[in-house]
Amino acid sequence: MQAVENVFSRLNRLSVHLKINLVIALTFMAVILTVILDTASREREQALNVAVQNTKDITTFYFDSLNTMMLTGTMDQRTVLRNKILRRSGIKGARVIRGTPVKNQFGPGYPEEQAVDDLDQRALAGEEIVHVEGTPTGRMVTVLTPFLATEDTRGVNCLQCHEVPSGSINGAIRVSYSLEDLDRQAKAQLTREALTNIGLLTIGLIMVNILLRVWIRSPLLSLMDVVNRRAEGDHSARATIASADEIGRLGIAFNDMAEKLTESAAREHKAAQDLRNKVDILLDVVSRAARGDLSGQVRFSGDDAIGELAQVIQIMINNLRLLLKEKHDTVEDLQRKVDRMLAVVTRAANGDLTGKIDVKGEDALGRLAAGVQAMIDNLNFLVAQVQRSGIQVSSSATEIAATAKQQMATMQQQAATVNEIVATSAEISATAKNLLNTMNEVATVAEETASFATSGQAELGQMEGTMHQVVDASTAIVQKLETLREKAANINTVVTTITKVADQTNLLSLNAAIEAEKAGEHGLGFGVVATEIRRLADQTAVASWDIEQLINKMQTAVSASVLGVERFSDELRHGVEEVDQVSTQLAQIIEQVQALTPRFERAREGMHFQSQGAEQIKQAINQLNESAHQTVESLRHSNSAIESLNEAAHRLQVGVSKFKVANVGANAGAGASS
Amino acid sequence: MLALLFTVGAQRCGVDARWVVEVVPAVPLEEALARYPNSCGGLVRRGACLPVYDLEQVFAGRPSSASLSRRIIIVPQSLGSGGAAAGLMACGVTEATRVDESTLLRQSFNALRQDTPAGGLFYFDVNAALAHCGYTAG
Numbered sequence: 001m002q003a004v005e006n007v008f009s010r011l012n013r014l015s016v017h018l019k020i021n022l023v024i025a026l027t028f029m030a031v032i033l034t035v036i037l038d039t040a041s042r043e044r045e046q047a048l049n050v051a052v053q054n055t056k057d058i059t060t061f062y063f064d065s066l067n068t069m070m071l072t073g074t075m076d077q078r079t080v081l082r083n084k085i086l087r088r089s090g091i092k093g094a095r096v097i098r099g100t101p102v103k104n105q106f107g108p109g110y111p112e113e114q115a116v117d118d119l120d121q122r123a124l125a126g127e128e129i130v131h132v133e134g135t136p137t138g139r140m141v142t143v144l145t146p147f148l149a150t151e152d153t154r155g156v157n158c159l160q161c162h163e164v165p166s167g168s169i170n171g172a173i174r175v176s177y178s179l180e181d182l183d184r185q186a187k188a189q190l191t192r193e194a195l196t197n198i199g200l201l202t203i204g205l206i207m208v209n210i211l212l213r214v215w216i217r218s219p220l221l222s223l224m225d226v227v228n229r230r231a232e233g234d235h236s237a238r239a240t241i242a243s244a245d246e247i248g249r250l251g252i253a254f255n256d257m258a259e260k261l262t263e264s265a266a267r268e269h270k271a272a273q274d275l276r277n278k279v280d281i282l283l284d285v286v287s288r289a290a291r292g293d294l295s296g297q298v299r300f301s302g303d304d305a306i307g308e309l310a311q312v313i314q315i316m317i318n319n320l321r322l323l324l325k326e327k328h329d330t331v332e333d334l335q336r337k338v339d340r341m342l343a344v345v346t347r348a349a350n351g352d353l354t355g356k357i358d359v360k361g362e363d364a365l366g367r368l369a370a371g372v373q374a375m376i377d378n379l380n381f382l383v384a385q386v387q388r389s390g391i392q393v394s395s396s397a398t399e400i401a402a403t404a405k406q407q408m409a410t411m412q413q414q415a416a417t418v419n420e421i422v423a424t425s426a427e428i429s430a431t432a433k434n435l436l437n438t439m440n441e442v443a444t445v446a447e448e449t450a451s452f453a454t455s456g457q458a459e460l461g462q463m464e465g466t467m468h469q470v471v472d473a474s475t476a477i478v479q480k481l482e483t484l485r486e487k488a489a490n491i492n493t494v495v496t497t498i499t500k501v502a503d504q505t506n507l508l509s510l511n512a513a514i515e516a517e518k519a520g521e522h523g524l525g526f527g528v529v530a531t532e533i534r535r536l537a538d539q540t541a542v543a544s545w546d547i548e549q550l551i552n553k554m555q556t557a558v559s560a561s562v563l564g565v566e567r568f569s570d571e572l573r574h575g576v577e578e579v580d581q582v583s584t585q586l587a588q589i590i591e592q593v594q595a596l597t598p599r600f601e602r603a604r605e606g607m608h609f610q611s612q613g614a615e616q617i618k619q620a621i622n623q624l625n626e627s628a629h630q631t632v633e634s635l636r637h638s639n640s641a642i643e644s645l646n647e648a649a650h651r652l653q654v655g656v657s658k659f660k661v662a663n664v665g666a667n668a669g670a671g672a673s674s
Numbered sequence: 675m676l677a678l679l680f681t682v683g684a685q686r687c688g689v690d691a692r693w694v695v696e697v698v699p700a701v702p703l704e705e706a707l708a709r710y711p712n713s714c715g716g717l718v719r720r721g722a723c724l725p726v727y728d729l730e731q732v733f734a735g736r737p738s739s740a741s742l743s744r745r746i747i748i749v750p751q752s753l754g755s756g757g758a759a760a761g762l763m764a765c766g767v768t769e770a771t772r773v774d775e776s777t778l779l780r781q782s783f784n785a786l787r788q789d790t791p792a793g794g795l796f797y798f799d800v801n802a803a804l805a806h807c808g809y810t811a812g
Contacts, residue, residue, distance in 0.1 A: 514678065
């Protein structure tokens with residue numbers, strides 16, 4: 001309910017012509033929708049009927065053609081017929097389903113002639129089927145017609161060829177037809193109709209709007225404009241009457257009403273103007289009295305309320321004028337006396353204490369003037385004294401501050417000097433410590449050196465003895481090697497002799513063999529002997545050559561050994577001499593190092609004392625430094641105290657100098673006498 | 675045939691024993707007697723002066739090293755003439771052996787300059803060698 005009320009309230013806010021448009025559009029849209037939906041439904045039904053009839057006809061045609069082919073014996077060409085049917089527009093499937101009797105008699109047939117689904121089975125059972133199904137591209141009609149074997153099937157006796165009882169089912173024909181084209185045409189026509197209707201509706205709406213604008217909206221707007229002008233105060237605004245319908249009569253009624261309203265308004269305006277004039281005069285007089293001007297007069301009278309009010313106000317203003325005159329004289333006298341006193345006191349407040357008050361009298365103001373005069377005189381004396389004292393204090397404080405600053409600078413110089421001394425003595429102390437450490441290290445190293453040298457000397461003695469023994473042994477080796485060399489030389493001589501003999505033998509045998517060859521048959525035996533001799537000589541030569549090689553090698557080795565041992569022996573002798581010298585030098589070094597040790601000890605003690613002394617100096621100076629720092633610190637404190645004193649004196653002087661003072665002596669006398 | 679064996683360069687050579695008059699030790703040669711070109715010296719034998727050719731120097735291009743087996747082969751001017759004509763100095767002259775003539779290598783003397791020996795025994799033709807040395811009967 002709430003939603004419906006909302007919709008109605010929203011509709012009520014629309015303009016009249018919009019409302020009318022809305023009603024007309026809704027009504028006509030409903031009519032158009034109903035007509036189109038009804039037409040569509042009928043078109044689809046009609047198309048289906050046509051399709052079913054068409055498909056049935058094709059089925060019959062297919063069967064008759066087949067039958068003809070059976071009779072003319074051209075059943076082999078039945079695929080041609082099927083393809084022709086399939087080429088017709090809208091045909092999506094056409095096939096013969098071969099029944100069991102035919103299969104038994106003529107064989108199983110083509111693959112497409114077998115029953116594949118439930119529809120096929122039902123047709124073979126004898127049912128005539130019209131099946132309509134929806135596919136994504138549109139509706140599809142499938143018709144299955146079984147063919148019965150009878151004596152007279154449309155003029156043909158089937159039983160002539162088929163060996164089956166009458167009425168049995170030889171097979172079926174199945175044809176599928178798509179309504180896609182029909183449905184598309186129907187849809188296109190529907191769309192055209194709908195577009196035409198909507199166009200007509202639009203034209204009708206435009207005409208209605210034009211008429212509404214001319215007959216109702218324009219007159220109403222012009223009348224509304226006139227009413228608005230009248231409401232804003234335009235009394236001459238009148239409606240233009242253009243028609244005799246309801247709007248025209250409304251304009252005439254409005255014009256009458258406007259005429260009467262204008263007359264009554266003029267009358268009321270005049271009465272109000274008169275009253276306002278009188279009130280204005282009264283208001284002027286009263287407001288001038290309120291501002292203090294009591295000279296105003298009320299110049300009208302009457303018996304009404306305004307006239308009485310005017311008389312009373314005039315009497316009141318006259319009484320007020322008399323009362324004010326008396327007060328004014330008294331106040332002016334008082335004002336003059338107070339002004340004189342105020343001038344003197346103001347000068348005293350600004351620091352000028354020289355003013356005199358010449359107000360005499362026994363009333364309250366006279367006594368007040370005498371008291372104020374005495375007070376100013378006393379102040380004058382006091383301020384003069386303070387001024388003098390301030391100057392004195394300020395100069396003394398300045399002197400003290402200068403002295404303290406000098407003293408502090410001296411102390412700071414002293415502190416810096418002391419710091420330098422401390423640094424220097426610390427360096428001395430550190431250097432002394434380093435030196436002491438170095439001396440300790442040197443002493444240790446010297447001691448170690450002495451002990452090493454002592455042990456080295458002992459080892460050198462042992463080495464010398466061993467070297468002497470080696471020299472003796474090498475001399476013996478050299479002698480033995482010499483003997484060996486002589487014997488080898490002897491062997492060599494023998495071998496050389498053997499070699500020469502063998503060589504000669506070989507040569508002899510060669511020549512003998514050659515001669516034997518030249519002798520031919522006679523030399524054969526001699527040749528054999530020569531060969532044997534040569535072989536013997538070869539063996540001898542080889543053996544002697546071997547021995548010679550051995551002996552040569554031995555001799556070379558012995559010579560090298562002898563040379564080596566002799567050189568070694570010489571070096572040894574030289575080495576022994578050097579060891580002797582080193583030993584002597586080491587002994588001297590040991591003596592000197594040993595003498596060095598006690599001197600190191602003395603030097604070390606001296607360094608130690610020096611280090612201690614430096615440390616003590618450092619400590620003493622550190623104390624001195626600390627006390628100097630304390631002195632500087634206290635000087636700084638006193639300096640700041642003096643500065644604050646100086647500042648206080650200065651401030652005092654500044655504060656007092658604001659006062660201007662008359663002659664002190666005269667005033668002091670006056671103060672004492674008063 | 676009976677072949678006297680010696681070495682030239684790396685190659686073992688054989689000379690027909692009929693071409694050998696005598697084998698003598700490599701005695702110090704008289705250099706003053708080297709009247710023939712290419713000869714390394716002269717040798718006096720039975721009153722005649724013979725030029726001596728160092729086969730190592732002539733055919734392998736380097737002088738032969740002195741060794742006990744270095745000997746001088748005295749050869750005639752032609753086969754069957756008993757007189758000595760020249761001395762051929764060679765190393766390794768220590769053996770005479772009987773060889774089948776058909777197995778001998780018959781090549782030019784250039785084969786003796788090779789560092790690696792050819793397989794087999796090099797047949798050393800005295801006549802050709804003397805001609806190669808530039809020997810002429812004088």
